[in-house]
């Protein structure tokens with residue numbers, strides 16, 4: 001009996017070692033396909049993952065479930081381990097029974113892999129109980145039960161352990177490494193792109209970054225990204241899960257065929273252009289996969305190499321390049337707007353505390369000019385020292401980057417940062433969350449280091465300092481639509497609510513999907529300029545959700561959201577009762593200086 005077990009042991013050990021070695025080699029080769037930085041030391045990464053990096057436990061993403069089951073399973077194993085040291089005490093469960101062993105083992109192995117991932121991600125040490133307990137328990141049994149039957153069962157126990165470990169190995173290893181190398185920077189900062197040295201986007205797997213290839217290996221195919229994706233939910237062909245799985249598929253095909261496989265063969269143009277870059281997929285992926293970096297690389301290759309981008313955006317890009325704004329209105333018009341408002345223009349010699357950055361959205365969302373005028377009134381009422389750039393203000397560049405037109409984007413950013421540095425600007429107030437995110441998160445890469453504040457942050461601050469007084473009530477039931485680039489991407493969710501709650505008369509009701517879990521309006525990622533099809537419009541789904549709350553007024557804080565939801569409300573609501581309004585307009589109304597009522 002023992003001799004047979006020994007032979008099986010040797011066989012299993014060789015098979016498991018061969019399998020894991022082959023998979024590790026494949027994993028390593030897969031990563032070597034990618035571009036950019038030198039590959040990380042995988043072993044070092046795994047060890048550092050196991051050592052762990054503490055983070056706050058998050059109850060909302062299934063962590064509680066993991067905790068209960070893992071801690072429960074671990075506590076049971078620990079208890080059994082302790083009891084086994086007490087002579088003549090029966091085990092808690094009939095562990096002599098093969099069935100129980102298998103069930104405990106199967107469950108534990110699954111939890112071990114999950115716990116490693118979870119532990120690294122959340123820094124939650126209770127998850128480690130089964131990992132510590134299981135090998136100790138097995139060793140203890142070997143020590144105590146040396147009968148041939150006992151040894152046979154213990155070895156069966158190990159065979160199953162090896163089977164599960166080997167099965168989970170490629171994904172488990174990739175997941176851990178991916179978690180270690182997750183984007184630790186802000187969510188709104190895309191991976192830096194060097195026009196001189198990086199390939200112009202990714203046509204093949206080899207032109208992807210090594211991190212995007214690792215993303216493909218790590219994906220658990222759990223579908224959380226897809227379940228949060230507004231494009232998927234509204235019936236578009238895009239699924240972030242499938243994008244990552246197709247990267248994996250083409251990576252394997254490249255390794256098998258020994259020639260780079262095209263990503264465009266498996267990922268259609270429809271998928272690439274349906275993304276609103278809302279970041280819901282990235283935010284909700286338990287393995288920190290960067291879907292948007294992959295989609296951006298695919299857009300760049302389509303635009304920069306193949307010049308096959310959607311016709312609707314040709315004009316927008318040309319306008320950005322020639323006139324510095326997406327609508328092609330030009331510097332003279334921007335200058336006229338500033339003259340109409342009699343705003344102080346910043347020069348090298350006149351340096352107010354803040355630059356008020358309009359963004360180019362008032363040029364294509366005419367109603368938004370009113371919001372800017374209201375912001376000016378608020379700043380004047382609070383005696384804030386500010387100025388504007390007028391004809392020298394260009395688009396921040398965001399629509400070009402989201403479109404994949406990196407060259408135009410970088411030219412605009414350089415022009416802007418040069419101008420801002422030349423004028424000695426230190427603090428910027430932006431009206432649009434997309435300008436806010438780009439100037440705060442991306443401009444520092446281009447020597448543009450400014451203190452960037454969103455308009456709602458400034459209003460909240462002025463309110464706190466007692467420089468504004470909300471006295472005129474808005475007697476309405478109001479809900480709040482959080483813009484993706486304010487809420488989810490930059491965690492600015494409380495400030496807007498503080499402003500709303502300070503306005504007398506408002507009855508506030510949250511939408512079911514709110515704050516960092518808000519649902520996209522469908523305007524980001526250059527979708528403002530694209531026709532949405534097939535399926536519903538993303539904004540239609542959001543407006544239905546808003547209407548179900550019964551709130552006739554929806555507050556928001558972004559020109560894109562204002563335009564997308566506003567026009568959708570007009571088509572969904574014949575009575576014309578449902579409206580959107582910027583929080584800045586509400587604040588201006590309440591202090592008594594709303595420019596147009």
Ligand code: SF4
Nearest residue numbers: 219220222223225285
């Ligand atoms: S949420 Fe992450 S792990 Fe799950 S399917 Fe999407 S990419 Fe894969």
Ligand code: SF4
Nearest residue numbers: 229275276278279281
């Ligand atoms: S960024 Fe938003 S729209 Fe794009 S794939 Fe992710 S969830 Fe979908």
